Amino acid sequence: MSVAIKIESLSKLYRLGELGRSAFISEWVARLTGRPRPGKEFWALKDVSVEIKQGEVVGVLGRNGAGKSTLLKIISQIMAPTSGRICMKGRVASLLEVGTGFHQELTGRENVFLNGAILGMSRREITSKFDAIAEFSGVEEFLDTPVKRYSSGMRVRLAFAVAAHLNAEIMIIDEVLAVGDAAFQQKCLGKIGEVASAGRTVLFVSHHAAAIANLCKRGLVMQKGQLIFDGTQTEALQFYHQTVSTDDHALQDRQDRTGTGEVRIGRIEFRDTSGGKLNTVESGQDVDVYLFFENHSLRAGSPLSVRLNVSTPHGVPVFTHGNKLVKAEFGELPKHGAFVCRLPKLPLPSATYHLEYRVSSDFRSSDVMDSLTNAATLRVEGGDYFGSGMVPTVRGGITLVNADWRMEEEKEKG
Numbered sequence: 346m347s348v349a350i351k352i353e354s355l356s357k358l359y360r361l362g363e364l365g366r367s368a369f370i371s372e373w374v375a376r377l378t379g380r381p382r383p384g385k386e387f388w389a390l391k392d393v394s395v396e397i398k399q400g401e402v403v404g405v406l407g408r409n410g411a412g413k414s415t416l417l418k419i420i421s422q423i424m425a426p427t428s429g430r431i432c433m434k435g436r437v438a439s440l441l442e443v444g445t446g447f448h449q450e451l452t453g454r455e456n457v458f459l460n461g462a463i464l465g466m467s468r469r470e471i472t473s474k475f476d477a478i479a480e481f482s483g484v485e486e487f488l489d490t491p492v493k494r495y496s497s498g499m500r501v502r503l504a505f506a507v508a509a510h511l512n513a514e515i516m517i518i519d520e521v522l523a524v525g526d527a528a529f530q531q532k533c534l535g536k537i538g539e540v541a542s543a544g545r546t547v548l549f550v551s552h553h554a555a556a557i558a559n560l561c562k563r564g565l566v567m568q569k570g571q572l573i574f575d576g577t578q579t580e581a582l583q584f585y586h587q588t589v590s591t592d593d594h595a596l597q598d599r600q601d602r603t604g605t606g607e608v609r610i611g612r613i614e615f616r617d618t619s620g621g622k623l624n625t626v627e628s629g630q631d632v633d634v635y636l637f638f639e640n641h642s643l644r645a646g647s648p649l650s651v652r653l654n655v656s657t658p659h660g661v662p663v664f665t666h667g668n669k670l671v672k673a674e675f676g677e678l679p680k681h682g683a684f685v686c687r688l689p690k691l692p693l694p695s696a697t698y699h700l701e702y703r704v705s706s707d708f709r710s711s712d713v714m715d716s717l718t719n720a721a722t723l724r725v726e727g728g729d730y731f732g733s734g735m736v737p738t739v740r741g742g743i744t745l746v747n748a749d750w751r752m753e754e755e756k757e758k759g
Contacts, residue, residue, distance in 0.1 A: 347398065347399050348396050348432075348434065349397055349398060349399040349401070349433065349434050349435060349514065350395075350397040350420065350432075350546065350548070351397075351431070351432040352394055352396070352420075352430075352431050353394050353430050353431075353432075354392050354394055354428065354429040354430075355392070355416070355428075355429035355430070355431065356388060356426060356427050356428045356429050357388070357390040357412075357415050357419065357424070357426050357570075358388055359387045360386055389412050389415040389570050390415055391569075391570040392429075392571070393412075393416065393570075393571065394429075395572060397546060397548065398546075399434065399544070399546055400541075400544045400546060401546055401547075401562065401563055402537075402541040402546075402549065402560055402561045402562055403547070403549065403562075403565060404549050404557035404561035404563070404564045404578055404581065405417075405548065405564075405565045405567065406557065406564060406565065406566045406581055407567035407568055407585075409598075409599055409600055409601050410569075410598075410600070411567040411569065412567050412569070412570040412571070413519070413567055414519055415570075416567070417439070417441055417517050417519050417550060418441060420433070420437070420517060421439035421441060421517050422437070433515060434514070435513070435546070436464050436465060436515065437513055437514075437515045437516075437517060438464060438507075438509075438511055438516050438517070439517040439518075440501075440504050440505055440508040440516075440518050440519065441517065447460075447492045447500065447503075447504065448492070449491065449493035450492075450493065451492060452488060452489050452490060453482075453487060453489070453490065453492055454475075454488040454489055456492055456507075457471065457475060457478055457488075457503070460507045460511065461474075461507075464511055464512075464513055466511060470511075470512065471511070474510045474511060474512075478503075478506045478510045478511075479506075481510065481532070482502045482503045482505075483502055483529070484499050484502055498529075502529060505536075509536045509537070509540060513545070514545055514546060515545070515548070516537075516540055516545055516546070516547045516548070518547065518548070518549050518550065519550045520550060534560065537549065537560055538559075538560060556660065557578055557581075558579070558582060558660075561578040562577065563575075563576070563578060563581070564576060564577065564581020564582060564585075565581065566581050566584055566585050582658070582659070596610060596611055596612060596613065596717065597611050597612075599717060599720075601717065601718075602715060602716060602717040603713055603715075603716045603717075604704065604713040604715040604716050605712075605715075606641055606642075606715065607640075607641055607642045607643045607715075608639070608641065608643050608649070608678070608704050608715055609638060609714075609715045610638050610702055610715055610717070610720070611637055611639055612635075612636075612637040613635065613636055613702075613720060613721040614637070615632055615633070615634060615721075616632070616633045616635060617630070617631070617632070618633065618687075624724070625724040625725070625726050626691060626723070626724070626725055626726070627691070627726050627727070627728030628693060628725060628727055628728035628730040629691060629692075629728045629729060629730035629731075629745075630690070630691050630728055631687065631688070631689050631691070632687070632691050633685050633686070633687050633688075634686045634688065635683045635684075636651065636683060636685075636702055637682070638678075638681070638682060638684060638704075639681055640678045640679065640680050643714070645677045647706065648706045648707060649668075649674075649675055649678070649706065650667055650668065650669045650705050650706065650707050651667060651668050651675075651686075651702070651703075651704050652667035652668075652702065652703040652704075652705070652708060653665065653666050653667065653701070655698050655700055655701075655723065656698065656701070657698060657743060658697055658698070660699075661743065663693065663698060663743050663744060664744070666686060666688075667708050668686075669707065669708040670708065690730070690747070691725065692730070692745040692746070692747070693723075693725045693743070694725070694737055694741070694742070694743070695725055695726050695727035695738065695739060696725055697723070698723040698725065699718075699719050699720075699723070700721040700722070701717065701718045701719065702716065702717060703715075704716065730745050730747075731745075
């Protein structure tokens, strides 16, 4: 099997505190005086080397700021490395951000042909794929509308459809599952599976561990700009969750959140009913989840829905809850405060879980103010949930059910 992507000693350096013309001037002064340039150095990538073979489907894991997106942008030739080199065999189709590569003034139809031309495809090739692209995207009736009028969901639908259907040997995907509804996400996963089975090389970044587990055979784990693990996807996921996965509840620096920012969650804590902080909780324990917020611009009287989703490390949903489900209202929000969700007699066996939150105007609304996946890690130890001294393991199921048993005698039929 030939090598599709070969990366050798790849590094990317940024100098913080320097922008635009000031950076040019400081460089000129440094050369004139022989003194080092001012500004703190930040290595987004540092000496990354890896080979990816043709037809491999590789998942890339790492926390925000680990260097995943920088690596994919350099592979996609959107930015140049500071040092090192990349050799690739085949055309590359990239989906890095919502609508990356789209010209906002052009229509959806024109952007399909533009993207195909950039990939080196002829008009005839693009035309032969156009109907399939339009049908998959689900935005057929808006194809003659300028892309600048598309919603983020519409842009990502069309961008993914283009990247998946045009003839490129290498497909680069960065968080395509972050936008769109569940049905479209499943559609994307199915298409990625088709692309992989057709022998195309796929490099896939996602916070959805279940997607990586299902689609990828190999996993790379990055941390602070360095490649720290390369192995099977099972080994990579285990390594990531044990050593790298989100381990603190401070969210101020997270850049992968979505929403308008009217209300923003800055910290998450787990506490007992006396207010004491918990690093781990026990099965059957009453737990309060504190979501500390800042109210930036929400008007008094505006509707507000706060929702929690709890899932396994592999992305399997366990349960969801929100204030609207129990008709709880918060009233007028102060500038600073906390939304508190009490989970009575926590029905989870011993395991590690991930928490996602969503602040919006309604439980099912797409009008999101703040949302973040993998926002906190909930570690649960086996507790005496049933009061019997017996502690079921997670192998028996991902929830504990407080049920009653009895015996009834069946009456004989006369």
